[in-house]
Amino acid sequence: MREFSLPALYEVPSDGNLTDLIRRNAAQHPDTAVMSRKAGGRWQDVTATEFLAEVRAAAKGLIASGIRPGDRVALISRTRYEWVLFDFAIWSAGAVTVPVYETSSPEQIQWILGDSGAVAAIVESPGHSASVAALRDRLPELREVWEIEQDAFGALKAAGAEVPDADVDARSSLANADDPATIVYTSGTTGRPKGCVLTHRNFFAECGNVVERLKPLFRTGECSVLLFLPAAHVFGRLVEVAAVLAPIRLGCVPDIKNLTDELQSFRPTLILGVPRVFEKVYNSARAKAQADGKGRIFDAAAETAIAYSRALDLPSGPSFGLKLKHKIFSKLVYSKLHAVLGGRGEYAISGGAPLGERLGHFFRGIGFTVLEGYGLTETCAATAFLPWDKQKIGTVGQPLPGSVLRIADDGEVLVHGEHVFKEYWKNEAATAEAMSDGWFHTGDVGTLDEDGYLKITGRKKELIVTAGGKNVAPAVIEDRIRAHALVAECMVVGDGKPFVAALVTIDEEFLGRWAAENGKPAGSTAADLREDADLMAAVQKAVDDGNAAVSKAESVRKFRILPSQFTEESGHITPSLKLKRNVVAKDFADEIEALYRS
Template sequence: MLVSGPTIPVEPIASRARTLGDLLTVRAAHTPDRPAMFFKTKAAAGKDHWEGLTWSEMDYRARQVAHALLDLGLEPGDTVAILGPTQPAWCIYDMGAQLAGMVTVGVYPRQAPEQVAYVLEHSDAKVMFVDGTDELKTTLEAVRNNEKLLGIVPWNELSYRANRDQDARFLSPTQFQKGVLDPDRVEAIQTAITPDHTAILIYTSGTTGRPKGAMISHANILAMLPSIEKVFQLYENDLFLSFLPMGHVTERVLSFYFRIDTGVAAAYATSIGNVLNEVKEVQPTVFGSVPRIFEKAYNKVHNQIESQSLPIRTLFHWAGNLSNKRLKYTLEGYNAPLTLEAGYQLANAVIFKKIHDAFGGRIRMFITGAAPISKEILAFFWGLGLPIYEAYGMTEATVLTHMNPAGAPRLGTVGLPLPGLEQRIAEDGEILLRGKTVFKGYYKNDAATQEAIVDGWLHTGDIGSIDEAGYLRITDRKKHLIITAGGKNVAPASIERAIKNQSPLISHVHAHGDRRPYISALIAPSPIETLEWGAARQIIGNEEKDKLVEELMANPQSRSMALNAAMAKIVANKAFRMVFLEAVKAGNHLLARAERVRRYCVLERDFSLEHGELTPTMKLKRKTVEKLHSVLFEKVYDDPNFAIDVEH
């Protein structure tokens, strides 16, 4: 356990700061010796262990970075870019630039050189901090013709020495660990910044064309933090586990800046692939993730139970029934009857504790967003005493706009608007928002800004509804709506969610049918589950399966040629493609007649970043999928022998 001690409420300090730089300075002065972050390193004996930094140590290192940036000739208002994994170094470079009065922009890892080049050029970045051999190669190609960039800083000295001869702009990271910016100079720089100045540039993930740079001001962030404080009750012994990309507004604001505000520590996973192992070591109390990890956990638990003996299955179903009964009282804000509570506590000690232990054993709350999650999965975790709070937000509203309150959640909704935020539904069903957290606009793109903000209202691009108590329910993206040949408006997200939740073999579902006579679906199989299915039937060998699973666990976002080739062998098996028939049928039962899928086909691989079908934040690029697989969709409708028919 990295953090322990009594359960004492935190003392937020955002109200005492004018800028992000101020925020760190105040925090370091307020709780200098409390842990700010933990990271894994090797001891002299070669064994991994967790080390920590206090808030005062982090402030000192950030002031070293600030000193070096100004010493290079950069000025307050200049832009500094950061490309690398979610690690303490990312945070230190970010806050170092903030203390120097600069604007920071995160660049997503594993992008093509032209994508990196666009962000660096468009943002007018002067210095770039970059980690990793592959990312350095990408950066070198991306900055070849960039005359604005003055410095490239590898995160470690070995990378600097190995690459410094390739570009005269390479700078040693040790240069950022020498002098320290004087506190008086920091104060003078921060005083000169107005709260309306841009603090960070967040480039949208670009599901439709070039990404846009959202300008988020100091005032936006410092208005957001007190609103979050009123929703999240944090304690001094809380601990986050951080692994989502820092380039994204969620990890940056909701996790990192909010922790500076509250003084709560985070442990940084060594990689996404190691999260499920390190969560047991770290034992966090707060865990935020996209829905996929909860879907995987849910499916794994149920698959393991179904493979057990009848007595064990019976015991699990007994426990599940108890948790469902108790959950009804929990969601309505009442205590369960004593007999029910006693039975539940027994079930918790015998069965549920193992699931708690899989997440470290100390989880107080899960937080999820960015994509829909099924009500069934939410109810399952809530019933176990592992509440998942579904949230909603967007970059243009400084990350978080809605959250289910702890005392009165409504599963299946994204909750109530944060304090100080107004919401309403436009005539066409679009969700509109207004408040101090609405961003300044898009950098160098007045036309897009005027389209996004009309009469002070942010047009979210999402379709939804508000119930009688003010809870918001999301339907889909406005631009994603399918209009069938019969004139019916259909939300593809509802279709995709209904089918995807029926089988762990499904990674993604893409519903298609605009101007078509009926809805069809393209199913992308889930890699690990597909490999296991194929190995069990000797379509691929166990050695090949184990090697590819190990590759996926090390880098869950990777889709190598070897993996795609192995999956293609399995998908070619007709029995595998027919496995999805029951999932589609079950999903159809949850849908209106116009929404039901009549034919489907299975892609021979998963959707991937490599093929351009997913954004760096793993959102589906619908237009790219439609274009890339246009021939396949035509065959679904024109070739009666190609796709699989679904009986209604």
């Protein structure tokens, strides 16, 4: 199939903007908890009325400080309650939010603030303040900086104390649906990030149709979601706006370091994450079971869950015997996994990278369905996702209602719809290259089945062509290899080479446990063990599993274990955990060359 569409389920307002949502919530659900914030280690609920009042107070401060309609205001912070508060306050002042990852380098901050023409910035920490202060002479348009950890809210509230309510009401209503809401700078796996202009219409079309299609996951007063993805990323922004649009209770935490504890204290009904989060949950549970001498039980339970999920797609459904085994393991194993995930959730939404069919079946089999989705910054996050009631695990689902997916003659995925971005900021050439007759060219290669379910098979620019002329899409085998507990990242190489090979990094969290179980010296690092026969054999098993998913010509013949992990700080992955392939290839050119020395 070459094209598929679904009718819209949500009518985008002809005028108005995203600030209408918080006023509607305060009017229709005044005492409903729409937010929760951490204070003194405990969650404190914020009602719709309270949230609107705090947004208005911050917006008054922005207006009093000279922020004008259409001005760009940068927001540099980890994911936290204040991020959401100031995002809506910026909109309520008639301005445009420019999110910046809190891990961004001074050079990246300078580029984003300078390119966007930001006149003000709200930053999180003294470190961010210092970074911005050092750049002030190179940012002539930047006038104001407020720091969250120095009570930015209190400062803005005091500054706007004399601003009349009518002024903020007037400012809130200035932007219409087609005006910019935000400029999100793409992660930039190659070159400088481009500013992707997303309008209020884009968010209405995206979040409204997601909420309507996944209605059981967004029940007001019953459902809640914990956001631990970067709010500066478009996927995190989808969670924020969708939660407010529904509305459901939204909690924010800055990272996944203590994710298990946060999930158990917040107890969300819905979890949003990237595949690495769900891989960690599975691998951690399996490693703990093995350490407790219950590894065989866990493995049997996992195989039963996968078999049970696969049987759900058959006309006959699971057999009596499989149902019985599944019931037994539900008490012994699955209930414990549910507790790790907070104990209340039945669904998760995963994006950013392929989840993997086996992992998808495992989670559905334990009664915690992970709905995979696919999208880009330019499509305001999800342009396809699995519906809750019609899943096809192994695909990224059907198109967002109200949009169209098309497969071009060369296999590229094209997208059309109201959720597609307006333009790249001050970059007409890049906009013209990405858009053609209203269709956005994603750069991804995929297929559509007869029911409109999309499967992504690779990136056009990442296709590897071996010396023998074989085209290889690296994503499939990389995802399978990376699913192994010991593997942190895998990058397939082989363009113009006689065969396909791979660079592999070791997950530091699991290396210590593996080393202890295999008699290696305490404190051993990947650098110490990269040539160790036992570690090589363990990684070979992961490679063998990956090779099972592809043809012989596409399989990995050799691999190299690298001495350290790829990190955002090292410059090898983006904040959304995507590999910067060109940077890795350059920095590890010697390692790649070593793979092909006969």
